[in-house]
Amino acid sequence: MKITTKAFSGILFLLLLSPQLVLARGKSDFLMDPVPAKRGEAKPLFRTQPFLQNPIGGNITISWFTNSPSHGWVEYGTDESLGNKMETRKAGQVVANVKHHKVRLNNLVQGKKYYYRVASREVLLYSAYKKKFGEVEYSDIYEFTLPDTVSSDFMALIFNDLHKRGSTLEGLLKQVEGVDYDFVMYNGDCIDDPENEDVALNFLSFSNNQVNAAEKPVFYIRGNHEIRGAYSVNLNHLFDYVGGKTYGAFNWGDTRFVFLDCGEDKPDDHWVYYGLNSFEQLRNDQVEFLETETKSKEFKSASKRVLIQHIPLYGMGEDRYVPCKELWSDILNSGNFSVGINGHTHSFAYHEPGSLGNTYPVIIGGGPKEKDATVMILRKVGESLHLKVLGFDGSILGEYEF
Ligand SMILES: [Fe+2]
Ligand SMILES: [Fe+2]
Incomplete structure (x- = not known):
């Protein structure tokens, strides 16, 4: 198509009138002022409490x-x-x-x-x-x-397997009203199968608010259901694990806590994981960690040693896949642990030392349904470590001293 001189002048004139082009011509890039992106007016700036x-x-x-x-x-x-x-x-x-x-x-x-x-x-x-x-x-x-270096006393609440059931957490908390706890542990399967960030953050925020996590520190221990769902790969980034890994150890006063990550409850090559799981390595890494940890000064000099992991090594039934038992039990059994605390089975249980090949008492918390739910109160007073397990209705399921 042939453009006449007159038509060309007209197009040029229109182009010059375009504000964007005037801006592009007249200002260099760093002076441009794009329209700022604002959040929706309805949403407050803070999405969660600290x-x-x-x-x-x-x-x-x-x-x-x-x-x-x-x-x-x-x-x-x-x-x-x-x-x-x-x-x-x-x-x-x-x-x-x-x-x-x-x-x-x-x-x-x-x-x-x-x-x-x-x-x-x-x-x-x-x-x-x-x-x-x-x-x-x-x-x-x-x-x-922060934990005192002089007094070694503490009180902690331990929940497990809430499976995002807020009403279960609310009900359990009613049973521990007035308990002046220092910190909280969520022992796995609490933010289960997170499909997206909204779902994960909604329950994280809810459960944190329930236990006043703005003032009482919370420890999240990974359960197998936290490894499922589209958002599960990102879930770990929401937390700040002690030592930066999903397993580790720390002192609260003179009590040593060792927390472990059992991974999934089926072999890595199970079809349901589509080749995306590699927990064999993670479990082997924890063998090395446990060997070092149980020889450490902090571990040896602790007055009490608490082991906490989601999947129990004991009381799981012969047909269940528990690779951690073969890998870890020798080291754990020689570790002189005061108690081992687990979840996963959705059924409260107590296995006394020696009953299933365990040298330390094993206590397994309940499940998300009201009839199975439990909250544990772990308390160190002087030289004694106490654990009380309460059901949803406040009944005492077990009370132990270690
Ligand atoms: Fe569970
Ligand atoms: Fe589980």
């Missing part, structure tokens, strides 16, 4: 989620005026423009009460040469106390 994890060695991790990419930090101190600020930096860069905020406070005084609040401001624009932020929003002020 929750505490990994309160070990004078340090603690505070995590929270926002509904839109934000810059977040923690303000903290030994009184409510706070006074200190901590944000996360990686390789020289402040971790901003994220929805998952994870800040570790270091070098805290153990046994001392700290106050904190978290702050976030929405990142409205994060371009190479220009940034825009929303108003800073703050959480309430919360408090926490």
Whole structure:
């Protein structure tokens, strides 16, 4: 098609009137001001309350989620005026423009009460040469106390196999009202089969709020159902495991906790996993870990040793796949553990030492249905370690001293 000189001049004139093109012609890239992306007005900036994890060695991790990419930090101190600020930096860069905020406070005084609040401001624009932020929003002020180095007493609540049943957790918590616990352990299959981030975060947030995880640290131990579902690969990133792995050990006072990851409950080559599981290696890695751990000074000098893992090694029935038993039981049986705490079977059980080849008492928590559900209260007082197991109706299923 032939364009006449007159038509060409007209097209040129129209092009020059286009605001975008005027902008592109008139300003260099770094001065351009794209329309900021704002979150939906209906959604608050904070998606979850903050929750505490990994309160070990004078340090603690505070995590929270926002509904839109934000810059977040923690303000903290030994009184409510706070006074200190901590944000996360990686390789020289402040971790901003994220929805998952994870800040570790270091070098805290153990046994001392700290106050904190978290702050976030929405990142409205994060371009190479220009940034825009929303108003800073703050959480309430919360408090926490790291484990004391002088007193070795503690009280902990242990739940397992909630399978995202919020009403079960609420009911169990009614039975422990007034119990002044220091921390909480979720021993697997609590955020089961997470199909997406919303599902995982909704229950994580719910269960954290229920136990006041903004002030009481929570330990998440992986169950086999946390390894299923489309979001399961990402689930681990929501947590801050002690030592950075799904297995490890830590001290609370002079009690040593060893937590293990049994992986799935069927062999890696079972068709249902489609070749995407490789737990054989993970279990073997824990053999090495246990050999080192049980020889360590911290383990040997502990006054009590608590073993916690989701799938029991004992009382599982002859036909069940329990590869961890062959791999780990010799080391565990010679470890002089005070107690082993498990879940997975959905049925409360107590196996006394020597009854099934175990040298330590084994206690298995119940399941998600009200008739099976349990909460454990683990308490160290002086030289004694007590464990009480309560049912959904508050009945005492077992009470032990180690
Ligand atoms: Fe379960
Ligand atoms: Fe399980």
